[in-house]
Amino acid sequence: MSLGRARILDAALALAADRHWEALRLRDVAEELGVGLSDLHPCLGEKEDLVDWFWDRADAVMLSQCRGPDFDALEFSRRYETCVLAWLSVPLSHRRTFREMLYVRMEPGHLHIQLPTLLRVSRTVQWMREACGRRGTFLRRATEEVVLSSLFVSALADSLNDDSLGGQRSRDRLQRHIRWAVSAGRLWPTTPPRTPHSL
Structure with missing residues (x-):
């Protein structure tokens, strides 16, 4: 599964629509994308x-x-x-x-x-x-x-x-x-x- 910036960002924004940005975790984004944190790690350094x-x-x-x-x-x-x-x-x-x-x-x-x-x-x-x-x-x-x-x-x-x-x-x-x-x-x-x- 290919992970690009646009896909990761869109997933994060979709999740943040239902909660405060401060409450969003990268673990949530990974789960939304159906991947593990280890798959996100090469793509971004931090939230x-x-x-x-x-x-x-x-x-x-x-x-x-x-x-x-x-x-x-x-x-x-x-x-x-x-x-x-x-x-x-x-x-x-x-x-x-x-x-x-x-x-x-x-x-x-x-x-x-x-x-x-x-x-x-x-x-x-x-x-x-x-x-x-x-x-x-x-x-x-x-x-x-x-x-x-x-x-x-x-x-x-x-x-x-x-x-x-x-x-x-x-x-x-x-x-x-x-x-x-x-x-x-x-x-x-x-x-x-x-x-x-x-x-």
């Missing part, structure tokens, strides 16, 4: 790897959706908004479970997983900048990374606690925050939309 795999899935979905001439023709603010919403579509499909994943990671005393989580945010934002075609360097790049990371984290927190129809409230807030960042000069909206000749 926390499942959170990283889920994050990887969101990154992959975002990158697959945020490309092509229609996306490239958008103004930067709309490109970044599209990236964030595409990324959020993955955790929002398991909103309660993903919220519990983050709560466990952010608990006091979990410094060994808190820092990697912050680095994960930075890595995701870097991929979003690449998708959006940002080319700023040095101080401009650093400032933009801080602002975009803040926008991403704020949007993530809003969406995980948004019970409005279709998450419209958090979407509206994301749009307002991006507009504010642009108008305040914290982002540079002057990068022209990309065309096939400029790629």
